[in-house]
Amino acid sequence: MNSDAPGQVDQTKADAADDAFTGKPGDFQGFKVPLTWSPMLTVWRKLHVEIDSMGSVAGNQINTAFTDIVGTGTALTEARGIDTIDDGSANLDREPPGNGRFKNGTLTVGTVPSTITISPITANGNTKVTFPTSSIAGLPFSAIDNDSYGNGTMSGTITQVTKSGDNFVWTLNVTAQNENPIDWPDFVNGTLSVGGGSNVSVVAASAATSRLTTSALSIPCVIHDDDDDTLLPKSPDTSTLAAAFKPTYVVPVYDVGDNNMNVPFVRNVPEDSAATLTIQRWNSRPQNASGFWVAYLLAGFQGQLSRDRDPDTELRTLGDTVDPDGGSLIYLEIHQSHEGVGNPAAEEQDTVLHETGHAVARSPDEPVTDGSSTFNANYVNRIRSSPRPWP
Numbered sequence: 093m094n095s096d097a098p099g100q101v102d103q104t105k106a107d108a109a110d111d112a113f114t115g116k117p118g119d120f121q122g123f124k125v126p127l128t129w130s131p132m133l134t135v136w137r138k139l140h141v142e143i144d145s146m147g148s149v150a151g152n153q154i155n156t157a158f159t160d161i162v163g164t165g166t167a168l169t170e171a172r173g174i175d176t177i178d179d180g181s182a183n184l185d186r187e188p189p190g191n192g193r194f195k196n197g198t199l200t201v202g203t204v205p206s207t208i209t210i211s212p213i214t215a216n217g218n219t220k221v222t223f224p225t226s227s228i229a230g231l232p233f234s235a236i237d238n239d240s241y242g243n244g245t246m247s248g249t250i251t252q253v254t255k256s257g258d259n260f261v262w263t264l265n266v267t268a269q270n271e272n273p274i275d276w277p278d279f280v281n282g283t284l285s286v287g288g289g290s291n292v293s294v295v296a297a298s299a300a301t302s303r304l305t306t307s308a309l310s311i312p313c314v315i316h317d318d319d320d321d322t323l324l325p326k327s328p329d330t331s332t333l334a335a336a337f338k339p340t341y342v343v344p345v346y347d348v349g350d351n352n353m354n355v356p357f358v359r360n361v362p363e364d365s366a367a368t369l370t371i372q373r374w375n376s377r378p379q380n381a382s383g384f385w386v387a388y389l390l391a392g393f394q395g396q397l398s399r400d401r402d403p404d405t406e407l408r409t410l411g412d413t414v415d416p417d418g419g420s421l422i423y424l425e426i427h428q429s430h431e432g433v434g435n436p437a438a439e440e441q442d443t444v445l446h447e448t449g450h451a452v453a454r455s456p457d458e459p460v461t462d463g464s465s466t467f468n469a470n471y472v473n474r475i476r477s478s479p480r481p482w483p
Contacts, residue, residue, distance in 0.1 A: 142349025203288030418482030
């Protein structure tokens with residue numbers, strides 16, 4: 093039978109003594125009536141599950157600029173002078189070194205609509221990203237000469253850039269100008285902007301080679317790791333919960349909470365109980381009681397920085413359940429094939445069961461499942477005898 097009341101099993105029996113039943117004359121007189129036992133009755137509990145999701149992924153990239161390069165002509169291998177990409181992960185500049193958060197990510201150079209995407213990033217340091225030999229030829233440029241009024245201008249695209257000492261030599265494909273012919277020497281002490289970047293000073297010009305030399309370089313870029321920003325909002329996969337809870341005499345139902353699909357996004361959830369509780373939006377929490385079991389699942393993105401597989405040499409946290417305050421987070425990004433998961437759907441299902449098992453059994457012990465969305469014997473017993481889920 094279905095009940096929200098706790099309990100293991102209930103057994104009934106006939107309350108007649110195990111003696112012969114002797115009725116009135118004519119009513120089964122002398123007939124022995126044996127004691128009979130009814131079938132065992134199992135008390136099934138309902139587990140009311142509230143499901144929320146963080147809202148769309150936001151801010152999972154670095155909008156910055158690079159001010160130096162390694163390479164010649166159209167053969168770049170590094171963008172340097174980036175001051176905002178050190179997130180504490182093991183990278184090229186740390187000891188021991190690692191590949192950094194942005195390995196297998198993308199470097200998008202320039203501003204929309206004229207951008208060039210370089211992929212994959214092979215590694216990053218504190219202030220640089222490395223990549224296979226690539227070119228930024230084709231980025232737009234604009235130049236202004238040194239006149240104090242009535243400036244000469246020209247624009248078009250760059251065909252190559254070469255570093256020469258501390259300077260940068262740009263070969264230009266001019267497609268528009270406001271003076272004809274172009275007064276190339278007049279651009280010395282003027283400015284050049286490439287890819288929508290900052291204006292930098294021109295220190296030399298050559299009409300014969302269509303080149304300007306600048307004392308600096310500053311090109312905007314966007315750096316993104318290999319995460320999938322389309323994963324949220326999404327409900328965690330609970331499709332195996334009913335079958336998995338059946339041996340524990342628990343029936344999951346999804347009839348509480350507000351199904352909030354816009355919980356504020358947090359890119360990396362710290363492995364800290366207070367912080368995790370703050371992130372939760374478990375509004376059915378006060379209903380959780382011995383006679384009315386309630387659990388909470390929140391779809392998130394990633395766990396703490398040191399366990400988000402950025403770089404992929406890091407460990408992974410698939411989910412968290414706050415001990416002993418309850419509420420479970422399922423980190424969807426870490427369940428993806430590009431994070432080294434062989435069967436993302438099955439792994440997510442097992443994590444949902446794993447974390448819900450911690451909460452309902454009121455236990456931090458491992459293991460919880462057999463790895464295939466089935467509780468092990470220890471957790472079957474713990475859930476059967478639990479007074480209610482955490483907290």
